Amino acid sequence: MPRTPTAYLSHAITGRARLKIPARRGDQAYFAVLAERLQRDCPGVRSVRVNPLTASVLIEHAEPLPPLGIFAAGTGLFLLEATPPPLPPVGPALRSAASALDRSVRRTAGGTWDLWTLLALVLLSLALVQVRRGTVLPPAVSLTWQALTALGLSHLMNSKNGANGGL
Known part of the structure; x- marks a missing residue:
């Protein structure tokens, strides 16, 4: 039963x-x-x-x-x-997944790229698609800004943590 x-x-x-x-x-x-x-x-x-x-x-x-x-x-x-059980915190799981993905990107790229660099490349590619469509403001500018932020984070994390990355 x-x-x-x-x-x-x-x-x-x-x-x-x-x-x-x-x-x-x-x-x-x-x-x-x-x-x-x-x-x-x-x-x-x-x-x-x-x-x-x-x-x-x-x-x-x-x-x-x-x-x-x-x-x-x-x-x-x-x-x-009376109350549902608390949900497990999502932060540690996301950090763990992002770290694993970052390690995979670094391993695949021979240590020359990290997750943030790859993200910046994807965002810049999407920005170029928007420019080609003629929608420069706001989509292309926003995507470019986010890509530059990702590159800045990549630089900051790599300078703080050496070649091991920062995730």
Whole structure:
């Protein structure tokens, strides 16, 4: 028997509440049963809309908010938690991926280029495409400015950290 999924109150305003049930994302049968049971058995619920792709349940209700926790405990359809678990920080993962990409670019280019230099080249190429199309301001100028910023960062990081790069 599958484990009872955890639901989180995503938001609640006057007359509306949204639940998220991430463990059942994409499970159309589960959300159809849940919508039907909430509509039929939970006092104060006026309408229920579900989106299995986003694991979301939108509940339109009378005042006050229906006792969703009691309903959930009684039906076994979900366990209502006060707050969702914190999301993992994205910064370290991005830095790690950028460092790996930088090492790959350096290795492939024999140490003559780094990620920032490659980024500058891509941005300058895009700027030239914009100039050729006749859209100099603002796309070409913005892309050129961003390319020069990337080159400046490349120079700064390489001068601070030697040939090892700065990511």
